[in-house]
Amino acid sequence: MNYLNIFMGRKLNQLSFDVVVIGGGASGMMAAFWSAKKGARVVLIEKNKDLGKKVLATGKGRCNITQENFNKESVIEAFGKKGRFLFSGLNQFDVAKTKDFFEKNGLKLKTERGGRVFPKSDNAQEVIDFFKKLLTENGVVYEKETFIKSFEIKNGEIKKIVTKKSEIKAKKVILCTGGKSYPTTGSTGDGYKWAKEFGHKIIKPIPALSPIKTINKWAYELQGVSLKNVNLSIFQNDKKQTERFGEMLFTHYGISGPIVLDVSKEVGKLIKKDRVKISIDLKPALEFKELEKRIQKDFEKYHTRKFANSLNNLLPQKMIPVIIKLSKIDPNKKCCEISKEKRKDLTSLLKNLTLNVEDLVGFDNAIITSGGIDLGEIDQKTMQSKKIKNLYLAGEIIDLDGPTGGFNLQLCWTTGYLAGISAPARLFIKN
Ligand SMILES: Cc1cc2nc3c(=O)[nH]c(=O)nc-3n(C[C@H](O)[C@H](O)[C@H](O)COP(=O)(O)OP(=O)(O)OC[C@H]3O[C@@H](n4cnc5c(N)ncnc54)[C@H](O)[C@@H]3O)c2cc1C
Structure with a gap:
């Protein structure tokens, strides 16, 4: 019998569940589905x-659901050394199995540039609807607008969960409350x-995949300008720390976009020690000399034009006034009147557009939280806590x-699956 039907006629606080x-x-939707699929009564x-409010925001509303290139070989590159923790999970539920799970249950997928996988519909809402249907079909009770107040723990196990509406008895508890x-x-x-109260060590949560606030106000004037195929280098004390090539975006407080998000964790660590500079190479495909020649050619072609009207082939329209200001070249000067020295300075500016970092934007706009429950205290095969038995x-x-690229959601699918199938595993074994 569908457990939901039994539930409908009774009050939540009169019931106990196998898995809460x-x-x-x-991760919670995934875990709940698999626990129910294994026969557990799940709330x-x-x-x-x-x-799934956050899922709706993913991939700019399109939900970059997973990443084709996420495998045992790439996991260390993507997650650092800690990525080893996922080896066992990937053996059980890797990207191929995840895609299979979605497609076989009716969510069609497509793969785009860079191995990014999206629902064919480009609509994150479909992912939520997909889970709601599966959860209902498998008898999962979902209690919305329910806030946990406390836990009752006895003999190293959670016995009861107290919410603002009820007390729920649980045999197993899966905690999927995300980051900050x-x-x-x-x-x-x-x-x-809660995990800290349960005795877990929490690695200090910090914002990661965060936009970056810059001190330079000219960056704010470029709000909305998106740049493709640029190179971003991070410097501290004149030493290059890291670099990325790809797409970025100017915002009302500084910079964002894929390559900015990707370097943000490192910038966040560096800025705690000393000042950080970001250098943008707007023309990485051209060596300094080649770019200088290209500018010279343009200036010869437009020799009677004002400087202000000579950069259309080189830069996005909205960037031109800012670059002119930064170049300190009189915008009314004719191209033929610009000195070789000034041309060199302009070339340098385009190869090394420098921004000073104020800070990361912070948790409010960070895509992900770095830190969290110490991996050493979790069994990587089952996601079971080593501190609290159930x-x-x-x-x-x-x-x-x-x-970015679907890695973080895949982490949720893999760990949600592991917890989901493991939590009820011993419930139905008769003594
Ligand atoms: C703007 C944005 C875009 C992103 N895009 C992508 C992308 O395209 N691809 C990708 O792979 N990753 C993306 N991510 C990251 C990805 O969304 C997250 O890693 C993932 O959603 C985390 O899932 P989770 O289940 O662990 O936690 P969450 O999604 O944070 O879910 C936790 C849930 O727990 C609930 N909760 C919290 N506290 C309580 C409580 N006390 N009682 C009851 N419920 C509680 C919350 O309301 C929430 O619904 C994006 C993130 C953001 C912010």
């Missing part, structure tokens, strides 16, 4: 009005506080964070 999943994000508790980034989606770090952990709450 806390947090209805990507999914979410404090928001609906499930984008708190408006519900991820306010509650799980860290507790399982999945998703962003654990101390793993990856780059």
